[in-house]
Every structure is written in structure tokens, then in C-alpha cells.
Amino acid sequence: MSIRPVTLPPLSNSIQARVTLTVATVSVLLAVVIGVGLCLLVRHRLEAEIFRETRRVATEWIGLMERGQVPAPTPTARAPLVQLVDSRGRVVTAGPMAGDRPLSTVRPTEENRIHDVTECPSSERCVMLTAARVPSLQSGELWQGEPHFVYAGTDQPPALRGRRLELLVGVGGVLLVALWTWTTWRGTGRILRPIDAIRQRMSEITANDLSMRVPQSSGHDEVARLARTANQTLDRLESAVTRQREFAAIVSHELKSPLTGLRTGLEEALLFPEIDPREAIVRALPAAERMQQIIDELLAFARLRNTPCSAEPVDLGALVRAEAAARTTGVPVRSRTEPDVQVLGNRVQLASIVTNLLVNAQRHATRQVEVSTERAGAHARVVVQDDGDGVDEKDRERIFEPFIRLEAGRRLDPHGSGLGLALCRAIAVAHEGSLCVEDSPRGARFVLRLPILTG
Known part of the structure; x- marks a missing residue:
């Protein structure tokens, strides 16, 4: 068997690529939202903690200033820069790390005495500080009302300098x-790998070899169920193709004999002038009729499989009584039916089942055939019973196969096609029913079951 080359799908048509692109897009959006929120939160937290400390240092130093005395500043590790600046921008006193230059030019007003600011002088480090105005009462006692300002701050943390925080979060x-x-x-590639293996194996399966199956794992996930379903479908397809091939072989065999006889008779009439053409035609007619019978039954069999039948309510008891009454020749037929046994189906096809079963029973019966119709739960049951030799248990399914004829059938009906019972079962199955042979004390007991019409 030749194996066709497997080509990879374009990246734009790849489920793996589309899923990855979607996840990447969503991830970028989430990362941007989370990153922006994280940066804002970190900045706010750090600035709030620093300004809380600088405010505390500034307000506590102002609170310690008394009449005629300004205590030394008390810087802390988190607020090491502390200054007292007058209104002309001169440093009055400062901590050891604050230097002699004012930390800020911000001058809070009397109404708004405390400001939190970040000063970034050119070419120098940024400082985060609190600018607090000394209350006018204390300014009046200490400096005859001249405004003074306290600055308490610290160097800006590295995380807040420039865009370092954003850069770190972005990276x-x-x-x-x-x-x-x-x-x-x-992960997507691993999930799709079994599906790709299934695709490759399916591409290798041809009508000439349906024995191959797709790889199937032992799990219960969607891929495992897909593989099992594909293998079950292939099993059904292989069985159907095998049955079709066997059916075609049987049909060819069944048609070969009458066709050979017909051709032989016609060739003899052509080769031997002494043969009467009319007599040759008369001898050829039985073979032609047999071929026509086989072809008609084959067409009915195929039409039943491929074409849905029209359905209507059918009184099964009345149908069985009418078909039994029509059997006026051969072994007598006795019917026994329950009233108002309604089914949904095609009247002509259901009648053909009953007719075929009655003809078959009359052919094998010795004295009498009985047919009955009754309710059996949710089904209607038609039983055709003869008093002949019956059917061996090993042959009860074989007789429903196309062209299968037992020895007794060939002896009693040498011109039969072997499609009657197969057609009957196919009609029963098409009506969601069943047809089988059941045990009986004597003769053959054929039982047809059809769903009762409700409502």
C-alpha cells in the first residue's frame, strides 16, 4: 500500500498557534493591567510610609520648640535629613546629614501648614520630604513672628528613582x-499530538485496506473518546464493506447460472440452424424470469436500505387477517388476532412480510399454518407457526442472510432466490422492530415484533 506524504498545515491554520496567540494576547493584557496596578501600589506604599515618617519627625521637632529655645533636630534612620529654614531661605539649624543649603524652596502657608513634596535638583539626587510651617504662635515667641519652616526628608529609594520600578515590573x-x-x-502541542497521530493514520487508510486503526490511549478524556469512536466507525465501515463485497460476490454467483444458461441456449440456436428459434426462446424464458426475479428483489432490498419509507397507522390485526384470507391454495392458514393492534409503518411493506412468512410456512407445513397477532408490552407480536420439520438452532440466523437457502428450501422451492427472509428482516429493522425464529415443540415459529403506536 502506498503511503501519501503528510504535509503540515500553515501556521495560521494551526490550532496550536491560534491557542498560543490567544493566550499570549490575554497574558499581555493581564500583565499590563497587573503591572500598572503593581507599580501604582508599590509607589503609593513606599511614598506613604516615607511621608508618614517625615511628617512625624517634622511635627515632633516643631512640638519641642519652646520660648527662646530651639532644640537640636532629631533625625532618624528613615528620615535623616532635617532642617530649620527662615523666611529668607537661610538654614538656621540642621542635622548632620542635611547640609547648609535648604532642602526645598516650598513655603507652606498658614492655612495649609504641611506639604509632602519630592525635590529633584538638576544633576543631584531626588529627596522626598515634608515641608512644615512653624505655627505663628511659636514663630512669634521665638523669632518675633518671622515665618520659619521645617524640612524633614530622605533620599528617594532606588526603586522610585526614574522608571526603575516600571522597568523591573515590565521585565x-x-x-x-x-x-x-x-x-x-x-502543552497544546502535547494535547494535539495524539490528534495529529490520528489524522496521519486516517490519511493512510484506503478502501483497499480497512484493517488499520488509529492510536488509542487508555484514558477517558476527549482525545481517547475520539480515538475509540474513530476505531468503532472504522470497525463498522470495514464490516459494511466486507458485507457489500460478500453480497456482490453472492449476487454475481446467483446471476451467473441463469445468465450462462440463457447464453448457452441462444448460442446453440445460432450455431445449429436445425434448432427451432421459437423453441430456443421458450427454453430461455425461465432463465430470464429468474434473473428478473433476482434483480427485482435486489432492487427492493437496496431501496429499503437507502430510501426512508412512508409511514401511516396500520391495524396489524386486520392486515394479518386479510393476508391469511388471501392464502386460498396450499396448506390451510388459521388466523387469530386481537382487536385494535395499531403500529406505525408502511402498509405494503408490512403486508409483504406477512405474505412471505405465510408462503414460507405453507411450503414447509404438513397440515396447517397458524398466524396470530397480539400485544406484548410495548410491542405488537405476529407469530407464524407451521407443523413442518422446523429450523435447526444453528441455522436460525443464517436463513435471514441474502441468498442463503437450506437444503429443504431448495428441495421445496428450487426456483427461489433466497432473498425473501432477508428482505423481511430488513423491513422489520427499518420499522424499528425485529424478526427471528423462536423455539417451538413442532415446526418453525417465526416471530415479528413491532412498536405499538401510542397516543
């Missing part, structure tokens, strides 16, 4: 997005 977000995208690509 972390990019790494996380890349990791998540790579993980999605690998």
Missing part, C-alpha cells in the same frame, strides 16, 4: 508572558 511581566506562552505552546 518581570515580559518573562512571565514568555514563560506562559511557551508553556501553552508545549
